[in-house]
Amino acid sequence: MKYALYLGCTVQTEQYGYEASVRVTMPRLGVELVDMAGASCCGFPPFSSVNELAWLYSSARNMAIAEGMGLPLFALCNGCHLSFAETKHMLEQNPEMKAKVNGKLAKEGLRYEGNVRLVHIFELLHDITGKDKITTALSNPLKGLRFAAQPGCHAIRPSRVGRPDDAENPKKLDDLITWLGAESADYPEKIDCCGSSLAVAAGKATLDIAGEKLKAVKRRGFDGLVTTCPFCFKVYDNKQRAIQVTVGDRELEVPVFYYTQLLGLAMGLKQEELGIDLNQSPVDAVLAKIGGA
């Protein structure tokens, strides 16, 4: 099955470990990814907080490109996926706005019809690919490890525009973790926010909010935190040192992985192919336990 791969700003400009691990693992599951020529920012943020038409135009523009390719749109980032889902929903309900957006798109010869199919990584791995295909692709199942799932706010809320998992009790990422041979467990902080959107206005608050989750994950005895959201990863992994300083706990160490990095390790792929050398959190002990390549 073929999909138009939408990376989004954050993944394509800095979260290379996510992109690399997606590009190398998906084809092994029979998923063909096609890059989107001419793609641009989805608009969420900044335009969602600045100008509604600029936001809807930005999202519709990328959906129009995917429609032109005749492929379902697979957005890697939770925020981009939600931006597309919200825009699709709004333009369905507001034909006048849709016409306005199309008037703007016409300047680049684009047209948004509204028949694009949006696909989230939870759907692609959990619902479409499924357990059998994933488990048979593994050569190095992850035994003896217990991970906390971090689905991320924008993957599960708001349910009224249609999200890939349940708003209050998301389970798909947990399933995906267990399919790799590792354990997962519910924890009360699972659906809490990483706070990354606050980084623009109040950096310290982001670190305080993120620190709460890292403390909980550590206290509850998990071996690490697993996500598919580039914003969550950026905070929990890339900013883990700063979180330690802010909350005043140098020992607040939690290994953080993109799900597709763990999937790749379980497939027997090398760390470098999966961009794991870019993870800034202390992942080495977990990697030693996983072993393999």
Next chain:
Amino acid sequence: MTQKKSPKAVFQANAEACDQCGKCPSSCPVTIHVEGFNPRQIIAKVALGREADLMKSQVIWTCTSCLKCKERCPEEISPYDVIQALRRIAIYLELPHPEGYDASVKAVVETGVVQQPQLVRTRSKERKDRKSMGLPPAEKPRDMAAYTETLREILGEETV
């Protein structure tokens, strides 16, 4: 100078329906960590027609878009969307707002992305970019001039 639309004219919040149940602040991660931020109070002020006070304060810039209030509000008010609308009007009226927004808007309008591909560090302090990661060049609009012009036109219109 053109007469800018008044915030009221473009503002549609169902704030009067709020029964002050408190579900939003009890869900809100920012209410716990930042003193003075409370989505229920924001809705109460909007219901009283005091949007102007909110737009002038820094409070509206402190929501972290977790969407719990939007998900859980029994009246489907969505403090989140109200806050986003207040931000749009505040920027339109050129009221003070975090600088980061202007920088992001400028970058997207001029280059199609929020930032250019970064050099990142490995744990052993090695530098990596898309090329050394074996990733293809980043995408951007093919007709950048048309794209930039369209966004400029939209941002120059009297809408928020």
